[in-house]
Amino acid sequence: MSVSDELSRLGTLHQQGVLSDAEFVRAKARVIDDGAQTVAPPLAFARLNAFRRARADRWIGGVCAGMSVASGLAAWFWRLTFTLLVLCGGTGALLYLLLWILVPTENEPASMRGPSASTS
Secondary structure, eight states: OOHHHHHHHHHHHHHHTSSOHHHHHHHHHHHHHHHHHHHSOOHHHHHHHTOOBOSSSOSSSSHHHHHHHHHSSOHHHHHHHHHHHHHTTTHHHHHHHHHHHHSOBOOOOGGGSOSOSOOO
């Protein structure tokens, strides 16, 4: 049942006197909140949007380490996958190169930055 259908059903129940004013307000808020939660993007999209090339566990460009963080799988799995794809027609090299170019690097942690440039 859609949100608008549930709201109209609640309005009908309220007009018939089945629901008090306070019950109607609580039920309406619950239906609207539930409808807003279904619109939220799935976790997979949030993880995909947060995908960055890693700085810490990088071997070449940080793509495999970044995919490790984004997917929850070990970095060696992604390295092995890209290696196998390189051996299968070179698609792994092309894909890795595109990800290296298109995916931004994660922000550098403050502990890895050098001394501040301010002078006293």
